[in-house]
Every structure is written in C-alpha cells, then in structure tokens.
Amino acid sequence: MTGLRELQRQRVHEALSTAAIRLFLERGFDEVPVTEIAAAAGVSKPTLFKYFPTKEDLVLHRFADHLGEPARVVRERERGERPVEALRRHFLDGLARRDPVTGLNDHPEVVAYYRLVFFSSPGLLARVHQYMARDEELLAEALAETTDDLTAGLLAGQVLATQRVLSRRNWQMLADGRPIEEAAAEAVREAEQGFGMLPA
Known part of the structure; x- marks a missing residue:
C-alpha cells in the first residue's frame, strides 16, 4: 500500500x-x-x-520510464523464442496499443511532445542520445547471455537503430497529416520489413 x-x-x-x-x-x-x-x-x-x-529531466523522465525495456523483453521472452523475434513482437504490440514510444500515437500532445524532444533543443536531443546509449548497453548485456560479446553488441545497436528509424518514420507520417489507421498499416508493414532485415 x-x-x-x-x-x-x-x-x-x-x-x-x-x-x-x-x-x-x-x-x-x-x-x-x-x-x-x-x-x-x-x-x-x-x-x-x-x-x-536537470531541466532536461523534466521532459525526458518519460524516456527514463522505458530505460532497459528492450533488455527486459529479451530476458522475459517465451521459452524457445529468439531475442530478435521477441523484440519484433514487442514492437508490433506497441504499435497495436498506439504506444507513444513507437511514434504511432496521434494525440496532439504526444505529437507536440515528440516535436519538442527531437526538433526543438540540441540539449534535449543530446540527453535522449544518452538514454539510447544506455539502453544499447543494457540490451547488449542481455543478448550476451545467449551469444558472444561482439555479436551481442552489434545486434543491440542494429535493433535499437531499427526501432529508432521506425518510430521516427511513424511520427513523421502523423505529423504530415496521414490518418492514424492508414499510418498504422504502413507502420506494421515497415516494422516487419525492418525486423526482417536483422540477423536471426
């Protein structure tokens, strides 16, 4: 309580x-x-x-709430499920939920928040990159439990770069005025393509 x-x-x-x-x-x-x-x-x-x-923390604590999420997804994946498949499933679930972290949420405040974080201040963007770097480290640690360190590090970078590009494209579609259902169908197609390019 x-x-x-x-x-x-x-x-x-x-x-x-x-x-x-x-x-x-x-x-x-x-x-x-x-x-x-x-x-x-x-x-x-x-x-x-x-x-x-810091002043940046007033905005970016929403990112901090997701820190370590990819690593958690890998560690809590279903028995026999490959890490990349678990991360793909998690991203697609986020699209279905319209999770703002996927970029696929057309609430005006969410769209404005995304614009604020990624396009308004170099200081904010630099801090976002710190969170991303830490997420990559944590994911690499989780992946290293199933493969060698180099492969884990390379795969962590590839996965998070894929998610970052997909999320940004989703946000841009909505910012350009695409209807959310139309954008959602495109987002799912691009997510399948993006994760399909990653090594198994």
Missing part, C-alpha cells in the same frame, strides 16, 4: 512535469526558466531540483 508521503511525492513529481511540458510546448524548451516551472507547480526551485536534477 502506498503511503501518504509517497503519494505526495508522486503528486509533486507529476505537477512539476506537467507544468514544465505545458510551458515548453507553449514557448519552447530554451525559453522557459526553471524558476517559472517551480512557481507554476507551487514549489521552490531547490525542491524542483530534488525531483528533477
């Missing part, structure tokens, strides 16, 4: 993130000072930094 202290912590965390993303979407990441975000959430600047060590 979640205690009152933890509930309060979750509320402050969510209030800060919500206020930050709203302000960033309105005016741009580089144009909003953290003091304004803290004031909008009703906390002090030092309190904000207790929850989010």
Whole structure:
C-alpha cells in the first residue's frame, strides 16, 4: 500500500512535469526558466531540483520510464523464442496499443511532445542520445547471455537503430497529416520489413 508521503511525492513529481511540458510546448524548451516551472507547480526551485536534477529531466523522465525495456523483453521472452523475434513482437504490440514510444500515437500532445524532444533543443536531443546509449548497453548485456560479446553488441545497436528509424518514420507520417489507421498499416508493414532485415 502506498503511503501518504509517497503519494505526495508522486503528486509533486507529476505537477512539476506537467507544468514544465505545458510551458515548453507553449514557448519552447530554451525559453522557459526553471524558476517559472517551480512557481507554476507551487514549489521552490531547490525542491524542483530534488525531483528533477536537470531541466532536461523534466521532459525526458518519460524516456527514463522505458530505460532497459528492450533488455527486459529479451530476458522475459517465451521459452524457445529468439531475442530478435521477441523484440519484433514487442514492437508490433506497441504499435497495436498506439504506444507513444513507437511514434504511432496521434494525440496532439504526444505529437507536440515528440516535436519538442527531437526538433526543438540540441540539449534535449543530446540527453535522449544518452538514454539510447544506455539502453544499447543494457540490451547488449542481455543478448550476451545467449551469444558472444561482439555479436551481442552489434545486434543491440542494429535493433535499437531499427526501432529508432521506425518510430521516427511513424511520427513523421502523423505529423504530415496521414490518418492514424492508414499510418498504422504502413507502420506494421515497415516494422516487419525492418525486423526482417536483422540477423536471426
């Protein structure tokens, strides 16, 4: 059972993130000072930094929530299932759920968030690449449990590059105004093609 202290912590965390993303979407990441975000959430600047060590973390904690997910998929795959097949299945399931991480979600805030993260600030994009690099390390570690280190490292890079390209293409289709059902059919076709190019 979640205690009152933890509930309060979750509320402050969510209030800060919500206020930050709203302000960033309105005016741009580089144009909003953290003091304004803290004031909008009703906390002090030092309190904000207790929850989010950097300004970038106010936006990218949503990426942090997915950190290690590919490695988890590999380790928790069904008995006899190959790692690439498990990752392919997981990505296709994400498309079916319209998981924002796949780029296939046309909610206006999700589309705007994607634009904010990938196209508005070099600092944000650099931090995203840090998360991606860490995900690649974790996936390589999981794959190394089934093959040699070099093969694991190469395959981890290939898988995550495939997912990154597919997600970006999906987001671009929606940003260009493609209807979501039409984009979804294309996204599934491209995912099958992309994962089909990976070694078994």
